[in-house]
Amino acid sequence: MNAVRFRPVGPDDADDALAAGDAPAEQASAGRAPGPQAGAAGAIDRARSQGRAALMAYLPCGFPSLRASIDACQALIRGGVDLIELGLPYSDPVMDGPIIGEAVTAALEAGFRVADVFEATAELAPTGVPIEVMTYYNPVFRRGEERFAADLAAAGGAGLVTPDLIPEESGAWVAAADRFGLDKIFLVAPSSPEARLRLTANACRGFTYATSTMGVTGLRASLSELARPLVERTRAAGAENVCVGVGVSTADQAAEVASFADGVIVGSAFVKRLAADQDLEGFAADLRAAVAR
Amino acid sequence: MSEQLPGPYFGPYGGRFVPEALIAALDQLSAAHESAKADPAFAAELGRLAANYSGxxxxxxxxxxxxxxxxxxxxxxxxxxxxxxxSHKINNVLGQALLTKRLGKSRVIAETGAGQHGVATATAAALMGLECVVYMGLEDTKRQALNVARMRLLGAEVISVATGSKTLKDAINEALRDWVANVADTNYVFGTAAGPHPFPAMVRDFQxxxxxxxxxxxxxxxxxxxxxxxxxxxxxxxxxxxxxxxxxxxxxxxxxxxxxxxxxxxxxxxxxxxxxxxxxxxxxxxxxxxxxxxxxxxxxxxxxxxxxxxxxxxxxxxxxxxxxxxxxxxxxxxxxxxxxxxxxxxxxxxxxxxxxxxxxxxxxxxxxxxxxxxxxxxxxxxxxxxxxxxxxxx
The missing domain is CATH 3.40.50.1100 (Rossmann fold)
Incomplete structure (x- = not known):
């Protein structure tokens, strides 16, 4: 686990991944994957080539157990999700509402350890569906950005979604991610002014995560009216791929988001079903049908 | 050193590790704090309150x-x-409540552990006609029932937080969640010299x-x-x-x-x-x-x-x-x-x-x-x- 290894992203292109470290974002992803694009951008491109938005699903690692969380992700993949956002349970999840908050608390009480995320990633990565780890910053800082990136790359993970890390504070993580060719997914919010949208869009590799509403994760009766204008502003600020999450939980909402965004991120609705032991694969398939515009 | 250390960093410490949704509000608060520091009228008003209200x-x-x-x-x-x-908590809340008015916001939220900062915030909110919601861990509302009653008597709403360890750190998490959702009309009156910039420098300046x-x-x-x-x-x-x-x-x-x-x-x-x-x-x-x-x-x-x-x-x-x-x-x-x-x-x-x-x-x-x-x-x-x-x- 401590060994620093580089993730071979194709048979012959391990050196390209290394070289990508110093290159600007666009060139980095191009240089990294001469064939089909790796990471989130590849998943979005594949969906786009099928004339639809990408479906992205969040589940916390270790809930209700490590095994069960891996099985649940596999059910989502069978149901057709294009990307897994694997949550790293953290003691102080300020961006999360009660559904995800209770699930990560349960995972921690059940003995979740950070190393479990790499184990789950290693088991899920061979499916070919990119695994992005969603984590608050402190577990990454505590492990060391470089070591965290090395472990994630060794497990075949695609990158990180970092809800409490803004580009200005991300120097060490960005350096490590660039070194290992990992996606860097930062968030934008309806309150972000244009200058911050440009800063964030420019810092992202994979996609830019647009939070649909001013608020925490959870179910909402209807899609926020703030989502579409935020996606448009983020594109205008230079983002190539913009995916929408926070407050997207039904097939109708997913279809609406798919009409204007590159990807649809659903979290709490899956977590709620998992907590209630309800069918995940079928719900994923329904959402997958909904994002085919 | 001293008050010239403006933040966001104190050596390798400090910064702003919060969701992007809050950055615009933190920028706005930083600007309001800076402009207030340079405004003799603000200092005079705070000084008047310190002398005639706080003692x-x-x-x-x-x-x-x-x-x-x-x-x-x-x-x-x-x-x-x-x-x-x-307690000393009043020094900080009067400053932050004045800033809230300067920002044109009508609602304040706060976290509290023992209840002293919650009581002080409820007091300042009553004085200045602001709506006030205080987050307090469920364990602390039980330990400090007297202060819960004081806050309610002062007109504040006290929300008992039952997530996580049900104490101060979880009350802060819940207040941050409220702030993300209500940042347009709400100012977070943070109780201590911690948190994202500008709070460590701002609370220090008021204390x-x-x-x-x-x-x-x-x-x-x-x-x-x-x-x-x-x-x-x-x-x-x-x-x-x-x-x-x-x-x-x-x-x-x-x-x-x-x-x-x-x-x-x-x-x-x-x-x-x-x-x-x-x-x-x-x-x-x-x-x-x-x-x-x-x-x-x-x-x-x-x-x-x-x-x-x-x-x-x-x-x-x-x-x-x-x-x-x-x-x-x-x-x-x-x-x-x-x-x-x-x-x-x-x-x-x-x-x-x-x-x-x-x-x-x-x-x-x-x-x-x-x-x-x-x-x-x-x-x-x-x-x-x-x-x-x-x-x-x-």
Whole structure:
């Protein structure tokens, strides 16, 4: 686990991944994957080539157990999700509402350890569906950005979604991610002014995560009216791929988001079903049908 | 140094580790704080409230009977216990409530542990006609029922937080969640010199009145600067408020006393600077109590106001730079000092402040009878009578 290894992203292109470290974002992803694009951008491109938005699903690692969380992700993949956002349970999840908050608390009480995320990633990565780890910053800082990136790359993970890390504070993580060719997914919010949208869009590799509403994760009766204008502003600020999450939980909402965004991120609705032991694969398939515009 | 350290960074500490949704509001608050600092009208209004509403300047009291157990050193108490609402917390909330009005916002939210900051915020909100919601951990609402009632009587809504460990750190998480959702009309009145920029610098600036007054008072009463300035450290607002005036007076030793709980070795404590390690919690890089994975470890202290696993980032920098010294004081030593000040001087301290008193008793023995020690008595002990009665089997 401590060994620093580089993730071979194709048979012959391990050196390209290394070289990508110093290159600007666009060139980095191009240089990294001469064939089909790796990471989130590849998943979005594949969906786009099928004339639809990408479906992205969040589940916390270790809930209700490590095994069960891996099985649940596999059910989502069978149901057709294009990307897994694997949550790293953290003691102080300020961006999360009660559904995800209770699930990560349960995972921690059940003995979740950070190393479990790499184990789950290693088991899920061979499916070919990119695994992005969603984590608050402190577990990454505590492990060391470089070591965290090395472990994630060794497990075949695609990158990180970092809800409490803004580009200005991300120097060490960005350096490590660039070194290992990992996606860097930062968030934008309806309150972000244009200058911050440009800063964030420019810092992202994979996609830019647009939070649909001013608020925490959870179910909402209807899609926020703030989502579409935020996606448009983020594109205008230079983002190539913009995916929408926070407050997207039904097939109708997913279809609406798919009409204007590159990807649809659903979290709490899956977590709620998992907590209630309800069918995940079928719900994923329904959402997958909904994002085919 | 001192108030010229504007943030966001104090050495490698500080910063803004919060969701992007809050950055615009933090930028707006930083700008309002900067413009207020440069505006004599703001200072005049705050000064008027300090004098006519809070009761400033608070006295500096020499406590010779108490000092007989402090190695015979001269001990002076800065009497924040005599400020309106019973602690130094009022200094900060009046400043932040004025800023809230300057921002054109109509609602304030706050977190509270023991309830002192919640009571102070509810008080300022009542004074200025602001809607007020206070988040308090479920465990703390049970431990501090009197303060819950005080906040409600002042017109605030108190929301009991049942997530996580159900204490102060979870109340902060819940307040941050509220702020993300309601940032358009809501200002977060943060209670301590921690959190994302600009809170550590802003709260320090509003609390710096403690040290400014104390320095002038001790010069006038003793004719020289103290050898040591001591205060308790939870998040660190009263201590940074005291230290700031003396940062450049290198002959004045600065001492922060943390809650040692059942003893640092027991693992049940809140001695973040003594036993923690650098990390990011509640918006800033600073020392914190965490496990090998970076998960926050629950703190323990008899004092609800010090029962916090983080600490303000400037304290982390003062520790690393060696300018200030931080030591743990366990529950038993704090309660002994609580009792001794009550009996020797007729002043009943808050249990938080009793940690500083216990630390000063040891410091006096170390420094000897020629020494002069300034202690911030950050609050009064009325709220702690029940806890003390249980502790002493009364």
């Amino acid at each position: 400033r300047p608070t006295p500096l009291t020499e406590v010779p009977r108490f000092a007989t157990r402090a190695g015979g050193a001269r001990v002076f108490l800065k009497r924040e216990d005599l400020a309106h609402t019973g 710096a009145v403690i040290g400014r007054e104390a320095k002038e008072q001790i010069l006038s009463q003793v004719g020289r600067l103290p050898d040591a300035a001591a205060a308790c450290v939870g998040g660190g607002s009263n201590s940074i408020g005291l230290f700031t005036a003396f940062l450049e007076d290198l002959d004045v030793g600065l001492y922060g006393f943390e809650a040692g709980g059942g003893g640092v070795a027991s693992g049940r404590h809140a001695a973040t600077l003594t036993a923690g390690s650098p990390g990011a919690l509640h918006g800033a890089k600073s020392y914190l109590l965490q496990d090998a994975d970076g998960q926050t470890i629950e703190s323990h202290s008899i004092s609800a106001g010090l029962d916090y696993p983080g600490v303000g980032p400037q304290h982390s920098w003062l520790k690393d730079s060696g300018r200030a010294h931080y030591r743990p004081v366990d529950d038993a030593a704090a309660m002994d000092a609580f009792s001794w000040l009550s009996r020797s001087e007729g002043i009943m301290p808050a249990i938080e402040s009793a940690h500083a008193l216990a630390g000063a008793m040891d410091l006096g023995v170390e420094l000897g009878p020629e020494a002069t020690i300034l202690v911030c008595l950050s609050g009064r002990g009325d709220k702690d009578v029940e806890t003390a009665a249980r502790w002493f089997n009364l």
